[in-house]
Amino acid sequence: MIAIQAEDISKSFSNVQALTNISLQVEIGDVLGLLGPNGSGKTTLIHVFLGLVRPNTGHAYVLGIDPTLDPRGARKEISYVPEVVSLYPELTAIQNLQFFNSFNEDPCNSAELTQYLLEVGLDERFHRNRIKTLSKGMCQKVGLAIALAKDARVIFLDEPWTGLDPESAMELSDQIRKMRQRGRTILVATHDIFHLSGIAGHIGILRSGVLLSLVSSSGLSAKELEQLYLDQMRLED
Amino acid sequence: MLLPLTLLLTIVAALDGWQRVTHHSELRNEVAVIERETWLNQGEANPHDAAHFGRYALRRVPGLSAFDPGILDYSGASVWMEAHFQSPPSLRRAESRISSYPFVYGSPAWVLSVVIPLLLVVLLFGAVVVERERRTLALLWIHNAHPFQLLLGKATAALLIAAALAVFLVLVSCAPIVLFRNVTIDWVRVLALVICFFVGYSSISGCVILVSAIARSSQIAFWIASLLWLAMVSGPLLVAQVAKELHPVPRDRDFATYIQQEAQAPFWLGQAQYEEVAIYEAEVMTQLRAMDAQKLGLNRDALVLQAHERFANRVYDRLYGELYEIHERQEAMLRVTSVFSPILALQRVSSGIAGTDSSAQLHFAKSAELHRRFIIKKLNEDMLHNAGEDSFRYVANRNLWQDVEDFAYDERSLREILQHYRLELVSIVLWAILSLVLAAVVLQVRAKAATK
Numbered sequence: 001m002i003a004i005q006a007e008d009i010s011k012s013f014s015n016v017q018a019l020t021n022i023s024l025q026v027e028i029g030d031v032l033g034l035l036g037p038n039g040s041g042k043t044t045l046i047h048v049f050l051g052l053v054r055p056n057t058g059h060a061y062v063l064g065i066d067p068t069l070d071p072r073g074a075r076k077e078i079s080y081v082p083e084v085v086s087l088y089p090e091l092t093a094i095q096n097l098q099f100f101n102s103f104n105e106d107p108c109n110s111a112e113l114t115q116y117l118l119e120v121g122l123d124e125r126f127h128r129n130r131i132k133t134l135s136k137g138m139c140q141k142v143g144l145a146i147a148l149a150k151d152a153r154v155i156f157l158d159e160p161w162t163g164l165d166p167e168s169a170m171e172l173s174d175q176i177r178k179m180r181q182r183g184r185t186i187l188v189a190t191h192d193i194f195h196l197s198g199i200a201g202h203i204g205i206l207r208s209g210v211l212l213s214l215v216s217s218s219g220l221s222a223k224e225l226e227q228l229y230l231d232q233m234r235l236e237d
Numbered sequence: 238m239l240l241p242l243t244l245l246l247t248i249v250a251a252l253d254g255w256q257r258v259t260h261h262s263e264l265r266n267e268v269a270v271i272e273r274e275t276w277l278n279q280g281e282a283n284p285h286d287a288a289h290f291g292r293y294a295l296r297r298v299p300g301l302s303a304f305d306p307g308i309l310d311y312s313g314a315s316v317w318m319e320a321h322f323q324s325p326p327s328l329r330r331a332e333s334r335i336s337s338y339p340f341v342y343g344s345p346a347w348v349l350s351v352v353i354p355l356l357l358v359v360l361l362f363g364a365v366v367v368e369r370e371r372r373t374l375a376l377l378w379i380h381n382a383h384p385f386q387l388l389l390g391k392a393t394a395a396l397l398i399a400a401a402l403a404v405f406l407v408l409v410s411c412a413p414i415v416l417f418r419n420v421t422i423d424w425v426r427v428l429a430l431v432i433c434f435f436v437g438y439s440s441i442s443g444c445v446i447l448v449s450a451i452a453r454s455s456q457i458a459f460w461i462a463s464l465l466w467l468a469m470v471s472g473p474l475l476v477a478q479v480a481k482e483l484h485p486v487p488r489d490r491d492f493a494t495y496i497q498q499e500a501q502a503p504f505w506l507g508q509a510q511y512e513e514v515a516i517y518e519a520e521v522m523t524q525l526r527a528m529d530a531q532k533l534g535l536n537r538d539a540l541v542l543q544a545h546e547r548f549a550n551r552v553y554d555r556l557y558g559e560l561y562e563i564h565e566r567q568e569a570m571l572r573v574t575s576v577f578s579p580i581l582a583l584q585r586v587s588s589g590i591a592g593t594d595s596s597a598q599l600h601f602a603k604s605a606e607l608h609r610r611f612i613i614k615k616l617n618e619d620m621l622h623n624a625g626e627d628s629f630r631y632v633a634n635r636n637l638w639q640d641v642e643d644f645a646y647d648e649r650s651l652r653e654i655l656q657h658y659r660l661e662l663v664s665i666v667l668w669a670i671l672s673l674v675l676a677a678v679v680l681q682v683r684a685k686a687a688t689k
Contacts, residue, residue: 050379075381086372103380150380 003028003154003185004049009058011044018044019209026187031180033200033217034189035229041209042189046156050080062154076105079152083159085143089132093117093142096131100146108149116145121171137168144175154185161192173199193229197222205232239356246352247406250343254303255413258420262298269295273643281632284616285542288320292612294605294644299592300422304410305346307593316605320613321501321545323553326602345410349434350584351470353402354441358462360398361445364391365680366458384680391446392673399438407431426590426651433590436665437583443672450679469578476574480567486560500552504545517544538628539621546613561599568595575661579668582661589654596657597649604646612641
C-alpha cells in the first residue's frame, strides 16, 4: 500500500522553478532517502506533503489524503522534524515535549514522554534544562522525540544529521531504523550519503527541482551510492 | 527588569499620593474648624451683614485621590458663599505647590494607565509574530493546533498578566493607607478600580496580540504597537486642545462682567426689582395666608433682598448653565475620543471612581451653590420675620449662626459614576472582545495562508 505519493508535482516561486514534474511513491514501512545538493527542492517537496506549500500542478497524497485539500486530515498522519528544530527556548526539553504532545489526539503521559526522550538518546539530566541551554544535537533529539510522541504513521525528516556529532548521528540512524521496524513510513531529505545508505529502502536523487532517479538501495554500499549520486550529477552537467 | 522598575515607580507614586492626601485632608479639616469658629464667633450682626460675612464650602478630599488625583490639584478646593453672588470654586491646590515639584504626573493611576500599557506592549508585541519567526508556528500548524487554541493560550497568558498587574498594583497603590490611617477609602471602589484596570489591560493586550498577529516581523510589530500606545496617550491631549479651540469658554473677567450686567444692574438699577418683589411678596403672602405684609410686620428690605436672590439665581442658572454646557461639549469630544483610546477611557473611569474628575468637581460646585442659596434664604427669612422696622439696624446672634448648617454633601455613588462613564466602560469591554476576535480571525487567515 502507498503511504506517500507525488503525482507530477511542479512548483515555482516567482521566477524560480523549485519542483518540476515530480512523481514518486513510497510504500508503507519503507524509508525513502531524498538526496540532492542545497536548493535542489528537497525541503519544498516535504512542505508540499505537509500542506505548507501548494503545488502549481500535480497532487500530493499522504495515506491517500491530499494535504492541499485536507491539511488537518493529512497532518494527523504526519510527524515532521525540520532541519532546524524550532522549540520554545524558555521551556525545558520535557516542557516542550509536553506542550506539542498536548495537541496530539491521544497524548502520552509524563512517563511515556520521558521514555521517548531517553529513547532518542537525550540523557535524563538534560530533560529539565531549558532549550536555550541545549546544543543543536540535543534540540534535534527533542524534535525527534516530539515526532515519535505523535505516533504518526508517516515521518518526514529534513536534514536530520546536519550539525550532529558522530555519536549522535549514529544514534539518530539507529532511531530511524527502529521507527522503520515499527512500520513507520519515513522520508528523509539529506545530502549525507554515508548515514542514508544503511537505512533507506529507496533513494531519490533531486537536482534543481527535477527527480533524476529513484532506485532501490538494497545491497548498495555507501561508496556505491556515492558513485551513483556523482554519476547523476555529472550526467546533468 | 521593567516590571520591578514599574513596581518601584508605583510604590513611590503611592507614598507620594497618600502623603499628599493626608496633608490636604488635615489642612481641610483644620480650615473647616477655623471657618466654623469664625462664623460662630462673628458676634452680633445684621443677618444681611452675616450673609456678606460669608462662609466657605470646603470640598472633602477623596481618599482615592491618593491613587488618582485627576484634576483635583487644578480645580478649586472651596467655594465662597456670599449673598448676591454665585462664586466659582477657588483655591486650587496646584497654586500652593512649589514650581519645581518633581512628581507632577507620577500618580499611581498614571503609572497604571500609561506605563503599564507600555509594559504590556513590550511583553506581548512578539506573542504571535515571534512564533512565526522562530518557526514554532509552522510546527504548531503541523501538530494541528487550531488558531483558536493558539489565541486562547496567548489571551489567557495576557489576561493572567493583566489580572495580576491590576490586582497587585492597585493594592500596592492603596497599601500605604496602613501608614496614613487618618484617611479612609471605600474598598468597593478599590475593587471597581481593579476590575476596570483588568478589563482595560485586557483590551490593550488584545490590541497588541492583534498587531502581533498582523505584523510581518517582530520589529514591525513592536513599532506599530508602540505607536499605537503613543497615539492612545498623546491623541487625547491633542483632542483636548482642539476641544478648547472649538468650544472656547469665556474669559473669567468677561464672565464676571456678564454676571454684573445681568444679575445685579437690571435689578438694582433697572425695572426688574418691582416685578420680582411683587411676585415674591405675593408668594410669601400665600404661604402665610395673609393679605398685607406690613400688618404682619414683615421687613420690606429683607423681602427685596430675597427677591434679588431669586432674580439673580435665575441669571446664574442660565449663565453658569451655558458655561457648563461648553464644558460638556468639550467633555463630549473627549468621551468620543475615549472610544478610540482604551487608555483614555481607563483614565476617565479611574478618575471618576476616585472622585477626582471634572464631573465630581461640577457636582461639588453645584452642591455648594445650593447650600449658599439655602444659607442666604435662611438669613433673609430671619430678617424678614424679625427685623420689623429696624431693618438693617436689626442684629441677630450666635443662635442664628448655629442654625446655619455647615456645608456637607454626598458624593456621587459608585453606581452614578459608572452610569456616567458607561460609554467608556462599554468601549473598553468592546476593545477587549473585538481585538481578540479580530486576532482570532487574522490567525485563522494566517493558518490558511501557511499553504503558500
